[in-house]
Amino acid sequence: MSHILHPTRIAVAAAALAFGALPAFAAAPDWGKVPAAKITVFYPGVSPIEWITKGSEHGGARALRKGETCASCHHDETADMGKKMATGQKLEPSPIKGKAGSIPVQVQAAHDGANLYVRFSWKQPAGGADKMDKDNAVKLAFMLEDNKIPGANLSGCWETCHSDARTMPEGKDDKKTKYVKDGSVAGGKYYDIVQWTSKGAKHDGYIADKRVMDGGKALVDAKGEKKGDEWSVVFTRKLAGGEGDVALASGKTYNFGFAIHDDHSAGRYHHVSLGYQLGIDTKGDVTANKQ
């Protein structure tokens, strides 16, 4: 199947290169052949970047200042961390009964020279909490950053997570969402964000001085389905993009993180990944090789 489509992809890629942002033809790879990275997303409680970087609260702030990534210390223990926070043992003033502490997710990525394909699959954990988002049982978003924001290569999405954001205990402004300190699209200091929702919506935006969920030009498609208790969500995204989109180039790595709003949750009550690297034709924590 793939070898039949291959010439088409080359043609589309060539056309895209020649004429700029043409709509790219989406042809997902054979996921059975794409290796999966196992990344466990966990419930982060109230642990904004202000907490992460405060040495008297978080011992790892010292290692972070020395240039260590969050994942270098915590990658193997995210399930334990999530359990502590979901149960209210740590950093969660209002625990949700039955909230899953963590969700192991298989992450696969590939590209065809024109599009990046990213697939997330996971088993639906138990839930049953009050519905914060009545429309969506599940939402999944991932973010990319092009090594411009200080610390983004260490702490991933945490650079956008602040104590004064909505739904945070200290958040006073219901409209205040994620933002990057000194963020600006023009200055390249932004995270590119795409989101899929189980109701069927897809968003392509960015997070700079504020969060903008739509208007991006890179996202081609985002589809998810649930078979039994297994979710799978596939994003198709152009390697190139417009304003607020990170343009992806072969041989480079990008800061990458993702989050799942499980069990009709909203705001900060999500499960998040630590910061990882997405490599395009080069080794990353998640690697997208050309198919």
Place this chain on the structure above:
Amino acid sequence: MNNKTEAPGWFARLRRPSSHWSVLTLLLVGVVAGVVLWGGFNTVVEATNKESFCIGCHEMRDNVYKEYSENTIHYTNRTGVRAVCADCHVPKEWGPKMLRKIQASRELWGKMVGTIDTREKFEAKRLTLAEREWARMKANDSLECRNCHTLASMDTEKQKPRARKSHELAVKNNETCIDCHKGIAHHKPKGMKEDDE
């Protein structure tokens, strides 16, 4: 003439050679007396190192001891090894121990004037007290910690990744235990400097 019949002073008596006791007797008495005096002195010092002595003051018992005995690793753990107050706060070697005891005598003054005789007063002074102790431990390269723990004897392969990473960084940056391990036996004070961990 009169001067010759006057009884000698106590110091002169001490200086005068004995005409009654043999050298061996004097030596034995001296050794026994020395052992008794030295042993007694050290017994008293050891007594002041006991947990029961430390928490004889309600200031210690109701504040720092209560926190330590809630659920800290040095109070209760899998192997049942307990570190009591002096294990962490008094050096084991004689010289440093004596110095620490002399320094600690100022605490008697604090006790008399009631510097921290209520919870409120203790909380108000907690940061100062903690910073003083952290500085002491920093200055002696966490001597009391190192009575039991050393970076060299750690098997970091058996540690969790975050502990392994932190200890590797500590070796690399020549850091000492207290640089990171503050507030492991007592609550952290409010108003800690952000660089303190």
